[in-house]
Every structure is written in structure tokens, then in C-alpha cells.
Amino acid sequence: MKRALPLVFTLSRIENLMHQVSFDFAEMRGRIITNTTRVDKKNLQETLAVFFDVISAGLAVSPLIMMEEEGRRIKLKTACSLTISGVMLKHGIPVRPKGGGLIEVVGRKPTRFTDMLMYWATTVDPIDLLTAQGMTDIAGMMRTGNGRILGNLQEAPFPARDRIEELLEQLSAVDFAGILELGDPNMDVLGVSVERDHVGIALVGGTNLVAAAQEADIPVEHESISDLTEVSLMKHIDELI
Amino acid sequence: MKRALPLVFTLSRIENLMHQVSFDFAEMRGRIITNTTRVDKKNLQETLAVFFDVISAGLAVSPLIMMEEEGRRIKLKTACSLTISGVMLKHGIPVRPKGGGLIEVVGRKPTRFTDMLMYWATTVDPIDLLTAQGMTDIAGMMRTGNGRILGNLQEAPFPARDRIEELLEQLSAVDFAGILELGDPNMDVLGVSVERDHVGIALVGGTNLVAAAQEADIPVEHESISDLTEVSLMKHIDELI
Structure with missing residues (x-):
């Protein structure tokens, strides 16, 4: 069979x-x-x-x-951007990619996820699905500071926060950047809640x-x-x- | 704020x-x-x-x-097709829509889900996302019996199976149909596992x-x-x- x-x-x-x-x-x-x-x-x-x-x-x-x-x-x-998660993992941080989504930007500041798809619950990449929907407004963001960009959310246990910050700075020094927000323990990141005793990390999507x-x-x-x-x-x- | x-x-x-x-x-x-x-x-x-x-x-x-x-x-x-879930709910069956996906059809027989997105983990409808990807082949299915169609998966506790079957027959009698598979307790439905002591129900997507x-x-x-x-x-x- x-x-x-x-x-x-x-x-x-x-x-x-x-x-x-x-x-x-x-x-x-x-x-x-x-x-x-x-x-x-x-x-x-x-x-x-x-x-x-x-x-x-x-x-x-x-x-x-x-x-x-x-x-x-x-x-x-x-x-x-999952390269950054990979680097964190290789430095012993149990980082977990949560999902990809659309982020509303107002006055050049990312404000919130307006749409999101969880990585563990889709067989097609969330970012590719959202790109095909034509829901981004990256040109608008670049021209006026207001728009919708692609990004994703990761989670890690909060005691790793200092080490994460350090790694992100080292990566940034070699032009690997795109950190939108590193949250405080237990605090929402761009409007999305994180698991108890975790921090959320929002990254720009390479796409x-x-x-x-x-x-x-x-x-x-x-x-x-x-x-x-x-x-x-x-x-x-x-x-x- | x-x-x-x-x-x-x-x-x-x-x-x-x-x-x-x-x-x-x-x-x-x-x-x-x-x-x-x-x-x-x-x-x-x-x-x-x-x-x-x-x-x-x-x-x-x-x-x-x-x-x-x-x-x-x-x-x-x-x-x-979620109308059918609504009718089951209104007849006291705790049915739970799981996800929408693409189903491969071979020789007019649905064989398996090839892609799926879980409803609880996406803010955009799975079927709309998959339709925009141009991954369906409904024309092929109608012409040759082989293709890819849209469908979804529901779950219900297995003691409700007889009542579900009865309801599906009554609905079918008034031309509300599109049941692809009503699974046996604990058995995969079109290749997707169901929760323990549940049955899976695969329905064609109205889309x-x-x-x-x-x-x-x-x-x-x-x-x-x-x-x-x-x-x-x-x-x-x-x-x-």
C-alpha cells in the first residue's frame, strides 16, 4: 500500500x-x-x-x-533573517521562530503586526504567502515613512536577553542587522504576546x-x-x- | 497610549x-x-x-x-463548507475546524493533503492564500480525474461519528455535499493525523x-x-x- x-x-x-x-x-x-x-x-x-x-x-x-x-x-x-536565529542557536540560545507577518510602519517606526502566520502550522512559507497577496507597502514606507513591511517574530527564554543583545550588536557590526524590536521579558512585541518568561525578537524579513x-x-x-x-x-x- | x-x-x-x-x-x-x-x-x-x-x-x-x-x-x-461544521455544532457536536489545504486527486479519488495551513495560526484565510499561489489544478481534475483541489479538515470526538454520518446524509439529500472523507476513530484523514479519540472529516472547499x-x-x-x-x-x- x-x-x-x-x-x-x-x-x-x-x-x-x-x-x-x-x-x-x-x-x-x-x-x-x-x-x-x-x-x-x-x-x-x-x-x-x-x-x-x-x-x-x-x-x-x-x-x-x-x-x-x-x-x-x-x-x-x-x-x-533566520540566519540570525541560526547564529543565536549556535551560541547556545534556544531561540524559537514563531511566525512571519506584516508589520505596520508609522513615521518610520514599526508599530504592530497586522497579519501573522505561525511557522509550525503552515506548509508554505508565511512570507511567500503574504507577498503573493500584494499586501506589502514597502515603497510607501521608503517614500513617506508609512507603510507595511514583512517581518518575523522569534522567542527565547528571558535569561538569555543580555547574550542576545550582545550577539545582535556583533552581527550588526558586520552589517547583519534588521532588528525591529528586542522585547522585555513577558512583554508583547509589536502587539504580539510572547510565552511566559520569554522575550520576543522581531526581525525584518529578507524578502x-x-x-x-x-x-x-x-x-x-x-x-x-x-x-x-x-x-x-x-x-x-x-x-x- | x-x-x-x-x-x-x-x-x-x-x-x-x-x-x-x-x-x-x-x-x-x-x-x-x-x-x-x-x-x-x-x-x-x-x-x-x-x-x-x-x-x-x-x-x-x-x-x-x-x-x-x-x-x-x-x-x-x-x-x-464551514456551513456543514456550523450545522454539526447546532446539533450539539463539538466539531473543530483544523485547517485548509490542497488535496491531490488521482483517478478522481482524493489521496492526500499536499499542503495545509491551520486555522488557529493564520490571520489570513488558508484557502485564499493557497488560491493566490496558483497551486490548484481543478481543471485537470475535471478533465482527467487527476489534479489538486481545495479542501479542509475538521475534527470531532469519535462517539459523535454516527450522528455526524446521519447529518451528512440529511445535508446531502438537500444538495449540501462535498464530503471527501469521514475518517475512522484515530485514523489519518487524507494523510493528516487527528487527535486521539477523534475522527477527521475532510470537506471540499467552496472556493x-x-x-x-x-x-x-x-x-x-x-x-x-x-x-x-x-x-x-x-x-x-x-x-x-
């Missing part, structure tokens, strides 16, 4: 990739979690121009990109790059949290445009 | 509507849960033709439709109608599980085409 394949929820895929993260940010080498985007060659420069704006606005995880030719298309690998490209009507094919990439093979966007 | 609005997960919206169901299937009156679709007038006949095919193929919940003019557009209300219209490139605006409609005001599709 044919056995049905089990459903694979996004959290399993994330944990599988987090486990394989080997990012050494002092040496800038090792594997990070990446998103994969494919664009036609003729749209590459326009795509990179949008990516540059999103990175400059602080709405991406890192300015590093790996570019690869694939026939008439170019494959772009960009950093996924903001791609959602902004889609808002600009650039045809892209995209998969979030797709795989791992050796960080030393990636180039700063300044070298690419 | 401004309080953030809380996130409203789909399950809350569903339970709110289930609570308001007053469908009396013996008299064919009372409120049922409906989906709302808007199409341009010029596309109405083509849309109804697709709806007719989907209903004939047994991939919709009911042949009843309420049509209403809205300027240049027509609003179509069609039955949502198959609309996903099929989108597959046929008819532009539609759609919201699943949108509201309630008085069933006596709805007409059989045979009267409309």
Missing part, C-alpha cells in the same frame, strides 16, 4: 536549515540561510536598484548578494527586497528560506551596481 | 460565523456561511459556466448562489468554484468565509445560466 507523504511544516524546514548554519561573523565565512530570487537578465539592473534602496532603508538583513547566471536568467541569493521589486512590477520568481550559502562567496551590493 | 489592535486568527472568525448559522435544512431556510466573489458583468456568463462545471463535478458545497448587482459588477455568494474561474483566467475578486446569507434567498445555478 502506498504511504502518503507526511506534510512538512515550515518550522521543520527552518530548524533543519538553522542546524546547518555555520556563520563565523568574526571571519566572515561559513554558511548562512538564504532566499533565492530569479529575474530575467534584462531586469537585473532595475532589480538591483530596488534592492539597493531597500537595503539603504534598513529593511533587509544584509547588503550581501550572491549572483549566478542561469541561461537567460540571473539567480540572486540574499540573506534570510522585503523581493516584495519591493514586485511592487515595482518587476517579474520575479522567489522562494524564501530556500537554502544555505557560503557567506564568503557573496558580494556587497555596492560592488554589483 | 495607543493600544495595538490584537491579531484576529481565522479560527476566531470561523467560530463567530459558525455560532450564527441557523440553517434549517428540512425547511431550507436560515443562515448559512458564504464566500463572496465579485466579477465584471461582462464575465458573468463565463464565470457561471465554470461554476456549473465545478458543481457538476462534485467539487462545490451546494448549487445555490445569491446574485446581486453592484454597479458594473456582480456579487456572487456561494456556500462555504474551488473561484479557483477554477481563476485557472480559466477570469478576473475575480474573492473573499472566503466572508459572511452569512439567508439560504431561502439563494437560487439554484440551473435557474441562473
